[in-house]
Amino acid sequence: MRVGIFTNNYLPMRGGVTTAVETLRRGLEAQNHCAWIFAPRFRSVPADPPFVFRYPSVPAPTYPDFPLAVPFSQRLAGQVRRLDIEIFHAQHPFLLGHTARRLAGRLGRPLVFTYHTRYEKYAHYVPFRRELVEAAAIRWSCRFADRSDLVIAPSARIRDTLKERGVRAPIEIVPTGIELDRFMPGERAGARIGLGLPLDDLILLYVGRLDREKSVERLLTAFEQVAGVIPTARFVLVGSGTEASSLRDQARRSPAGRRIEFRGVLPREELPPYYRAADLFVFASETETQGLVLAEAAAAGLPAVAVGASGVDEVIVNGETGILTKSEPRELADAAIELLLDPDRRRAMGQSARRLAEREFCAGRQVRRIAALYEALLAEWKQR
Numbered sequence: 001m002r003v004g005i006f007t008n009n010y011l012p013m014r015g016g017v018t019t020a021v022e023t024l025r026r027g028l029e030a031q032n033h034c035a036w037i038f039a040p041r042f043r044s045v046p047a048d049p050p051f052v053f054r055y056p057s058v059p060a061p062t063y064p065d066f067p068l069a070v071p072f073s074q075r076l077a078g079q080v081r082r083l084d085i086e087i088f089h090a091q092h093p094f095l096l097g098h099t100a101r102r103l104a105g106r107l108g109r110p111l112v113f114t115y116h117t118r119y120e121k122y123a124h125y126v127p128f129r130r131e132l133v134e135a136a137a138i139r140w141s142c143r144f145a146d147r148s149d150l151v152i153a154p155s156a157r158i159r160d161t162l163k164e165r166g167v168r169a170p171i172e173i174v175p176t177g178i179e180l181d182r183f184m185p186g187e188r189a190g191a192r193i194g195l196g197l198p199l200d201d202l203i204l205l206y207v208g209r210l211d212r213e214k215s216v217e218r219l220l221t222a223f224e225q226v227a228g229v230i231p232t233a234r235f236v237l238v239g240s241g242t243e244a245s246s247l248r249d250q251a252r253r254s255p256a257g258r259r260i261e262f263r264g265v266l267p268r269e270e271l272p273p274y275y276r277a278a279d280l281f282v283f284a285s286e287t288e289t290q291g292l293v294l295a296e297a298a299a300a301g302l303p304a305v306a307v308g309a310s311g312v313d314e315v316i317v318n319g320e321t322g323i324l325t326k327s328e329p330r331e332l333a334d335a336a337i338e339l340l341l342d343p344d345r346r347r348a349m350g351q352s353a354r355r356l357a358e359r360e361f362c363a364g365r366q367v368r369r370i371a372a373l374y375e376a377l378l379a380e381w382k383q384r
Contacts (some may be wrong), residue, residue: 005024005245008374013042014265016293023363024367025037027363029051031367038053038099053076079212080107088104088110091114092117115162117162118287119138150172151211153172154290155290158311164244168384175293175361175366178296184300195277200232201277204223204278205237207275210239210243210247212242218284222282224254228255235256235260274297275300279340280305280346288311291315298356299353299358300356303339303349304323304353305335308325
């Protein structure tokens with residue numbers, strides 16, 4: 001098959017959508033399909049491999065590190081025709097998602113749409129009244145989904161939400177897969193030595209963007225309470241974002257500030273040692289459709305404490321692979337303390353988490369499911 005993947009998020013930008021896109025592309029390539037990426041151009045990016053095509057872009061006014069693609073290019077439209085793309089796969093309902101829909105319609109090819117994000121939860125990035133932006137985001141994304149030939153949802157909760165909002169297009173549940181041979185349990189002491197972390201501390205880990213919707217400030221507040229009970233506790237955060245400066249300020253003001261480390265954003269291939277080095281993963285976001293880092297932690301055999309929100313509760317099995325809590329920092333802290341003081345329970349949860357990842361989040365299996373959906377859609381399309 002010949003697949004065009006249209007995404008507003010791609011390398012060198014890090015994040016869940018980028019990871020999902022690149023996992024899909026590599027998986028399709030490994031299965032002898034052709035997959036091309038159409039993405040925004042960054043100001044400073046090294047030469048792209050031949051499967052990447054860049055649209056001109058401008059910086060987002062409220063998030064300058066996020067380039068907004070200019071979704072029109074006669075040159076790239078001609079390139080799409082020359083590639084003879086059979087499946088157009090949009091990763092967003094706007095900008096390059098609309099480009100994918102326009103080109104698919106023009107060329108008479110099917111459109112697949114992955115609903116990665118609860119777009120209404122990002123209304124704070126748009127400088128208009130929040131309730132109006134939220135309503136528009138829901139209406140816009142659902143209309144795009146309804147006009148697609150197939151919608152891929154990363155969780156059952158997202159599928160059900162889309163149906164409740166009136167989406168009539170076929171919806172299939174396919175979580176983003178994890179490369180299980182990369183994110184796997186390993187020797188903790190060696191990982192800590194390699195990362196320069198103390199061997200005897202109890203380490204809490206957060207991996208992800210440091211942006212408002214991720215609620216990392218709750219984790220810092222919770223850790224202050226954890227450190228008050230467990231003096232050897234240490235909190236390591238990997239990632240960057242618009243709230244990085246204010247979160248660092250919060251950490252400096254905290255009595256536990258000396259036990260909080262910000263490691264910055266890292267390439268994905270450098271993340272596995274952090275999961276292996278940690279004792280517990282912590283997560284407070286309530287805006288996830290899946291929570292990809294939770295699946296990575298599970299694959300590495302790392303139990304988690306997280307707010308029991310949509311998407312998250314389909315990755316963490318409460319009481320079996322981690323603990324789900326309410327959103328208050330006190331609740332997060334109590335659950336973290338409970339597990340940090342019980343190494344046998346942590347170990348059992350980590351083993352259960354790995355089994356869950358093997359069962360539900362194998363990247364090769366998930367890409368094969370998507371490829372089969374593509375093939376079925378093409379077969380149906382050719383009979384029309």
